[in-house]
Amino acid sequence: MVPLYKSSFSTDMKEKDIIFGGERTLARAIRALVADYHPPAVFVYSTCIVGVIGDDLRAVCTAAAHELKIPVIPVWSEGFRGNKNEGYKAACDALLELIGTREYIPKKRFTVCLLGEYNVAGDVWPIKSYFEEMGVEVVSSLTGDATVEEVQRAHCSQLNLVQCNGSMEFLAKRLEEKYGTPYKRVSFFGLKAMASALMTTAAFFREPSITEQAQEIIKREMSRVLPEIEWYRRHISGKKAAIYMGGAAKAVSLVNAFKELGMKVVIIGTQTGKRDDYEKIDSIVKDGTVIIDDANPLELQDLLIRQEADLLVSGVKERYLAYKLRTAFCDFNHDRTKTFEGFTGMINFARELHTSINSPVWKLPVERKHCTQFSKALANA
Amino acid sequence: MSKTYATINPCSMCMPMGTVIAFKGIENSMTLFHGSQGCSTYMRLYLAHHFREPVDIGSSALSQEGAVYGGAANLKKGLRNVIQGYTPTIVGVSTTCLAETIGEDVPRTISEFQRQEPAVRDIPIIHVSTPSYAGTHEEGYAEALKAIVKRLATKGEPQHKCNLIIGSIISPADVRYLKDMLERWPCDCIVFPDISETFDAPIVTNFPKIVDGGTPLSEIRDMANSTATITIGGGVWRADAGALLRDRFGVPHVALPLPIGIENTDYFVAAIESITERELPQRYERERGRLLDALIDAHKIVNGIKAAVYGDTELALGITKLLREIGADPSVVATGATTSTFAQRVRALSPSATVLYSADFTRVHKEITKNKVQLMIGPSTGRQISLKESIPLVRVGLPISDRFGAARQMIMGYEGMTWMVDALANALLDAS
Numbered sequence: 001m002v003p004l005y006k007s008s009f010s011t012d013m014k015e016k017d018i019i020f021g022g023e024r025t026l027a028r029a030i031r032a033l034v035a036d037y038h039p040p041a042v043f044v045y046s047t048c049i050v051g052v053i054g055d056d057l058r059a060v061c062t063a064a065a066h067e068l069k070i071p072v073i074p075v076w077s078e079g080f081r082g083n084k085n086e087g088y089k090a091a092c093d094a095l096l097e098l099i100g101t102r103e104y105i106p107k108k109r110f111t112v113c114l115l116g117e118y119n120v121a122g123d124v125w126p127i128k129s130y131f132e133e134m135g136v137e138v139v140s141s142l143t144g145d146a147t148v149e150e151v152q153r154a155h156c157s158q159l160n161l162v163q164c165n166g167s168m169e170f171l172a173k174r175l176e177e178k179y180g181t182p183y184k185r186v187s188f189f190g191l192k193a194m195a196s197a198l199m200t201t202a203a204f205f206r207e208p209s210i211t212e213q214a215q216e217i218i219k220r221e222m223s224r225v226l227p228e229i230e231w232y233r234r235h236i237s238g239k240k241a242a243i244y245m246g247g248a249a250k251a252v253s254l255v256n257a258f259k260e261l262g263m264k265v266v267i268i269g270t271q272t273g274k275r276d277d278y279e280k281i282d283s284i285v286k287d288g289t290v291i292i293d294d295a296n297p298l299e300l301q302d303l304l305i306r307q308e309a310d311l312l313v314s315g316v317k318e319r320y321l322a323y324k325l326r327t328a329f330c331d332f333n334h335d336r337t338k339t340f341e342g343f344t345g346m347i348n349f350a351r352e353l354h355t356s357i358n359s360p361v362w363k364l365p366v367e368r369k370h371c372t373q374f375s376k377a378l379a380n381a
Numbered sequence: 382m383s384k385t386y387a388t389i390n391p392c393s394m395c396m397p398m399g400t401v402i403a404f405k406g407i408e409n410s411m412t413l414f415h416g417s418q419g420c421s422t423y424m425r426l427y428l429a430h431h432f433r434e435p436v437d438i439g440s441s442a443l444s445q446e447g448a449v450y451g452g453a454a455n456l457k458k459g460l461r462n463v464i465q466g467y468t469p470t471i472v473g474v475s476t477t478c479l480a481e482t483i484g485e486d487v488p489r490t491i492s493e494f495q496r497q498e499p500a501v502r503d504i505p506i507i508h509v510s511t512p513s514y515a516g517t518h519e520e521g522y523a524e525a526l527k528a529i530v531k532r533l534a535t536k537g538e539p540q541h542k543c544n545l546i547i548g549s550i551i552s553p554a555d556v557r558y559l560k561d562m563l564e565r566w567p568c569d570c571i572v573f574p575d576i577s578e579t580f581d582a583p584i585v586t587n588f589p590k591i592v593d594g595g596t597p598l599s600e601i602r603d604m605a606n607s608t609a610t611i612t613i614g615g616g617v618w619r620a621d622a623g624a625l626l627r628d629r630f631g632v633p634h635v636a637l638p639l640p641i642g643i644e645n646t647d648y649f650v651a652a653i654e655s656i657t658e659r660e661l662p663q664r665y666e667r668e669r670g671r672l673l674d675a676l677i678d679a680h681k682i683v684n685g686i687k688a689a690v691y692g693d694t695e696l697a698l699g700i701t702k703l704l705r706e707i708g709a710d711p712s713v714v715a716t717g718a719t720t721s722t723f724a725q726r727v728r729a730l731s732p733s734a735t736v737l738y739s740a741d742f743t744r745v746h747k748e749i750t751k752n753k754v755q756l757m758i759g760p761s762t763g764r765q766i767s768l769k770e771s772i773p774l775v776r777v778g779l780p781i782s783d784r785f786g787a788a789r790q791m792i793m794g795y796e797g798m799t800w801m802v803d804a805l806a807n808a809l810l811d812a813s
Contacts, residue, residue: 002390002746002765012388014514018482029387048417048479049514052448079417080448080479297437298466298590317425321435324588366586 030064040148041071051078088167102152108137113157116164119144123341134213166247188341190257221343232350237262242309244269248277266307328356390742393717396511397475399521404473406574408595411469413439416477430782432580439463453490472506481512523618530622534605542569549614549695553581555793568657571600581788605630614639614695641699668795679806689713691759692778712752715740773808
């Protein structure tokens with residue numbers, strides 16, 4: 001069988017199910033899939049039609065959970081509910097049904113939980129190793145590299161670190177209300193941000209050994225990565241970057257990362273950013289930077305040209321627009337394949353920028369030059 | 382076909398996607414999805430991954446309110462935005478699951494919109510009904526062709542062109558190849574839909590809002606007055622567009638398989654020879670000869686090889702035939718669409734083949750293992766099986782998201798088959 005996480009499962013509703021309802025099909029599907037795959041939990045996502053025809057998702061899930069003795073949790077993800085923000089909330093609500101359902105005795109005295117960390121391209125593994133080295137146990141990371149068991153015990157941490165606040169601050173607040181766990185907003189992307197995340201954690205626990213270890217890690221990693229990053233910095237410094245991300249957290253981290261690399265940010269935008277996100281963005285960018293919210297492709301195209309961006313950081317849908325405008329590109333979406341978080345991640349990021357920006361392809365003439373080089377030699381042919 | 386209650390890794394895509402591809406084959410067009418925003422986002426993503434082109438699709442962004450009270454206002458707003466922003470000369474409106482299930486009266490909303498806004502009265506706004514539960518992207522494409530021809534074809538002065546309707550989705554490079562062939566014949570032909578430029582645009586100094594290319598509206602209108610219509614890839618989905626031209630305007634129509642493989646290409650050539658009364662140009666005869674040479678060169682590598690073919694119906698049928706022509710054994714042939722015609726046609730080509738329709742990849746995987754398949758041919762969606770079972774995969778069709786050159790893949794005609802045979806033989810060598 002193909003790996004579970006690489007598969008998609010659907011009841012593939014047809015016209016008949018729309019008319020007569022899909023609850024029985026869903027119940028059978030859950031039963032059959034659990035029998036074949038033995039998952040520790042099942043999440044059932046509803047789509048638009050399910051919301052409209054009024055299938056009782058909750059009833060089917062509750063019955064299935066009772067029968068199959070594993071959590072079967074509905075996720076209210078109908079497309080018409082809204083944009084990604086509503087989707088995040090639906091996901092958090094679903095996670096909250098799991099969190100707290102398993103008791104756990106941490107192995108270490110000091111514990112954290114990572115929220116809004118999705119282990120894109122293996123981002124979380126070096127992060128976990130830093131905490132481990134510091135003597136802090138990562139009880140769970142939501143939801144990158146997580147198991148159902150880890151989610152169930154996510155209430156057992158002393159401190160929650162929220163990276164993507166757009167998707168998970170809601171969850172962090174709930175955990176604070178319910179379990180008293182405080183949370184802090186951090187970023188693991190960018191050298192200063194990564195160092196700050198470790199020091200923030202150390203400061204919270206006020207344990208000298210942890211603080212010392214954190215400082216040790218930072219000193220060691222910085223001296224290891226800075227020479228190579230400096231080389232890339234020299235080759236990209238002064239170039240103009242445009243940022244267009246789904247959420248504000250990464251957009252803000254990117255502004256700081258570009259500062260570290262000596263690049264200017266000429267456009268910054270998000271799809272789902274809120275008012276306070278834009279206030280924060282406004283406070284960290286320079287005058288002349290254009291800030292956009294939920295732009296369409298035409299607006300983005302126009303701005304990229306007007307602001308003379310050398311590079312766009314965004315996702316696949318924007319990649320080819322950038323290329324058509326002969327603008328370099330860096331994929332910073334959830335489907336990227338290179339690790340960017342942590343200390344080594346910054347080398348990868350800087351390398352990616354350099355590889356794209358300094359490629360000779362942008363300099364190749366688009367209009368073929370008229371060439372008279374051979375006229376004389378061929379004149380009397 | 383055993384009854385399963387869940388589809389795991391489907392072997393097909395969403396209906397509206399076919400509509401977008403059809404409309405992109407028309408000059409200066411835009412498509413709008415009437416439904417939630419997510420639908421257009423995901424189609425844009427899939428198409429961008431495959432063609433490596435930016436793809437803009439409008440959305441009426443139906444919200445909870447729209448779902449309850451009706452989405453007419455959203456649709457009008459969406460149309461207004463798309464028309465103002467892109468100034469298209471034709472707009473396709475594809476209705477998604479949501480819009481269809483809540484019973485949106487799209488034709489009425491469109492006519493209200495055009496009455497209320499005189500500036501847009503001359504823009505054909507064509508509705509195609511495409512809820513995902515009614516079919517796959519293939520049906521979406523066929524429905525769009527029918528809707529477009531039904532709406533636009535107009536009786537006028539008879540002319541001496543013929544119509545070539547591309548009845549199922551093929552690559553821009555294949556469309557270019559067929560157009561070149563017709564031009565050289567010469568055969569004055571209206572090719573519809575023409576995605577040869579719109580999904581494979583060159584780098585230019587000023588990138589336009591809508592990429593140049595596509596069949597001009599005037600030509601689609603004029604299809605009613607042509608001397609004949611050939612639909613290629615018109616077997617499984619009934620070639621309704623061509624049938625309409627015949628029934629309404631008396632344009633003779635013939636539906637052929639996609640010109641994949643020698644015999645299918647020979648049929649296509651014969652049809653054009655009938656229409657033009659001109660023989661196939663010599664350069665293509667030589668191409669055919671070179672193809673035979675390539676087949677003979679590779680015959681020992683491919684003979685008897687058990688292959689699995691999956692993907693769009695017409696493409697899978699064409700490749701099944703090609704495999705038989707070169708001596709390989711298409712032992713598993715699968716498609717995600719629900720159609721028993723497909724099974725009949727495969728068995729006619731390859732009686733011992735295991736045929737799957739409404740297939741998902743778990744079933745395809747089972748059959749591949751059971752039949753000890755040695756070579757897989759189809760889009761990227763089968764790559765997990767290829768990896769797990771260490772079976773070489775030659776990527777063909779839509780979507781190809783993990784390799785370059787999808788827009789440039791050539792499988793039609795004599796030249797296309799030559800590339801395919803080389804690719805199949807080399808894949809087997811790489812794996813040995």
